[in-house]
Amino acid sequence: MTQRRAPRTAGRVPPPWHTLSTEQVRQQLGDDPGGLSDAQVQQRLTEYGENRLAPPKRRGPWMRLLLQFHNILLYVMMAAALVTALLGHWIDTGVLMGAVVINALIGFVQEGKAESALDAIRDMLSSTAMVLRDGKRQQIDAAQLVPGDRVLLASGDRVPADLRLINSKELRIEEAALTGESLPVEKSTDAVAADAPLGDRHGMAYSGTLVVYGQACGLVVATGADTELGKINQMLSSVDSMTTPLLRQIDRFGRLLAVAILGLGALVFLLGTLWRGETPAEMFMMVVALVASAIPEGLPAIMTVTLALGVQRMARQQAIVRRLPAVETLGSVTVICSDKTGTLTRNEMTVQRVVCAGHVFEVGGVGYAPVGDFSLDGRIIDLTHYPALQQAIQAGVLCNDASLHVNADSQWHVDGDPTEGALLVLGAKAGQTQDASNAQWPRRDSIPFESQHRFMASHHVDPAGESWLLVKGAPERLLEMCSRQRSAHGEEPLDPDYWRRMATDTAAQGLRLLALAARRAAPAGEMLGFEDVAEGFTMLALVGIIDPPRSEAIDAVAECHAAGIRVKMITGDHGETARAIGAQLGIGVGKPAVTGAEVALMDDAALRRVAMEVDVFARASPEHKLRLVQALQDDGQVVSMTGDGVNDAPALKRADVGVAMGNKGTEAAKEAADVVLADDNFASIASAVREGRAVYDNLKKFILFMLPTNGGEALVVIAALMLGLGLPLTPAQVLWINMVTSGTLGLALAFEPAEDGIMRRRPRPPGSALLSGFFIWRVLMVSVLMMIGAFGLFVWELQSGTGIEAARTMAVNAVVMAEMFYLINSRSIFASVLNREGLLGNRYALAAIAVCIALQLAFTYAPWMQNLFGSAGLSPLEWSKVLGAGLLVFLVAELEKWVIRRTGLATRLAERG
Incomplete structure (x- = not known):
């Protein structure tokens, strides 16, 4: 071609x-x-x-599958599988490699779904x-x-083109x-x-x-790629999806951890062989045990479970997650860029204002449901006292080609032009239904709306048999046709300046304008012609119509602002409408709106500055939306973009989290997005942000819980090496501890509910590390406490003449007991758990502890477990020592949290993520 x-x-x-x-x-x-x-x-x-x-050019299925393994999490799992294979634990190796393959297959399927966004655009042709x-x-x-x-x-x-x-x-x-x-x-x-x-x-x-x-x-x-649709398709093909903040953090964390583990292993090997004089073979097994204890092989599995539970919770909030990492990313967003129509607004045109000669009426209610009051100067009125208003409403119902009906789900719908539908809803609120009005004032003929004439006209006969001509259309056009106006005192000469002033005032509030007029006359001929509606009309009213903001969206925007999240409106609609809706929602109040034409003239540096300062962008094209998202990301923001149209697809794909509308969104938008809102409601995004923050909290809690286990085990091995003692933990026992603590205890933290005040925090800094300085301190503190308990008991028992098997069994149980107590500590990073909610509030944690106790009893007393792991039975006195090792960790950890709260560090540390 x-x-x-x-x-x-x-x-x-x-x-x-x-x-x-x-x-x-x-x-x-x-x-x-x-x-x-x-x-x-x-x-x-x-x-x-x-x-x-x-x-588009696509990678072949085998290459896509192979690239799924290029993931730091899977590297960690494969390293753990290699260690278990070297130790001959083939069942553990099989389980780990099975998890690797399953994760890769999930990524493979999700990438295939992402590519269907381009297919959805082609299907629009x-x-x-x-x-x-x-x-x-x-x-x-x-x-x-x-x-x-x-x-x-x-x-x-x-x-077609x-x-x-x-x-x-x-x-x-x-x-x-x-x-x-x-x-x-x-x-x-x-x-x-x-x-x-x-x-x-x-x-x-x-x-x-x-x-x-x-x-x-x-x-x-x-045609083809040269069309506007084709340009969007090309733009979408060239946009690279952003990796999530969590995956970036996990990647950095994994690399640092891998370097630390390898460095520690090399140091121990050299110290043992050169300083302690151990044989290389013995030291190699010691290093294998150390590496096995340090690798957090439970992290990928727990991360997947935690994200999957977040998916379920978000689904209950009407947010359907299409890509698993998006669960957590929603919780880390600093800026939400939202489309206006249907997301922040109802996508149902509503009459909010009716201007008659001498009176300005406000109309209550939103959407197509015919529920709402009429008020004047803040007071609800009786329509029978305002005949001019009643006549204007009647004209809007009669001179109308739309229809209003309710479906089986009790939802009101409009068939036809949404603006005409708004007039029917206005009539229904006033008790003037379409069927009754048409029956009493039957239509004889009409002139349909034409853009060059900018009005619609209809001929009706009233119950007394008199003919009436009704018109609706652009205010400036109807003013040319009118010579009089209807007021509370009857008909009077037209005051054009009044109507122009009121039209300007109403339009400034972002309302679309329609004028209504009437004339008591019959057509000159059998059919209604343009010459019949040229002049002689009486102006009845100006009607102000708008697609109103969702009430729940107003609350959601306020909740996002309280959570430190900037909300920006990026819409293709007119600037006046966008500013008015933004002001009602609390977006961009007191700030100017910027149009797409102005965005096109800015260089990247200027756009980055404006993107952060301005909150309302109108008449934005797909290129403008994409540039705005990129500008915010270049400024270090984590951006969520919402939209429903093909024009939103490139920005949805580029954003850290793309959110599409499920009901009224195009397939192209849904396929390009990470999350789909089943109810097209911005409030669901705020709920999903809350769930995303809870997911990240739970991941942090798990890492804070998991790493001291690995750290404590590693310190036990290092201490034994430095003192020239035998191994307190064998490699097999290390793997047993990791399996029990990660597979049972750690899993319970995935079920933790969101903490109070989670939406009053600032978003965590986008570049923050997974392990802050405080987290490193907590990991070291708890690791040392676990080492003191386990290694102390091991040495104590050896010095008391206890056999090596019993001493090791006490060390293993001391580590696991400490983990059981520390699990309760970990339910809250800073808050005390010394209360009923803290101790008993997570039934999954209690169940996990019960399962862990049963497993440890089997490890200690089951003959086949004793043969497999070299364990031995313990006496009640020895169990009391193990219990003391666990209480040591619990009480010191609670004391540390108390000190942090008393010094005010908890709030500052939480703000840093």
């Missing part, structure tokens, strides 16, 4: 198509009224290629197109479209998936300025968008 290039004539590249008049477009493309000939089609197919989106070729209408495979083709559009069609409209009749196109515009866009054939945003290019129809009303003819100006 030859390389694509923009359609051109005589070697000259045309300016942007939306800036050209229809005649200029026809001239540039060599248009003929009968369409292209077969010869022209074949020549252009050769030049421009088929109207398809090329599939229309499969067929109605064209005019060789003077005949014919339906063709949309892949065969070429620049210059005449395409005919009708209601219900999906636009980027078109420049050359004639249009009542055309309205749903472009929300591409531009974020919440309402269908009225199209015309007019040219616009070169810098007009995508949503304001009214003379263009873009591939993948949906015709919801009217008819049109357009000339193809771009």
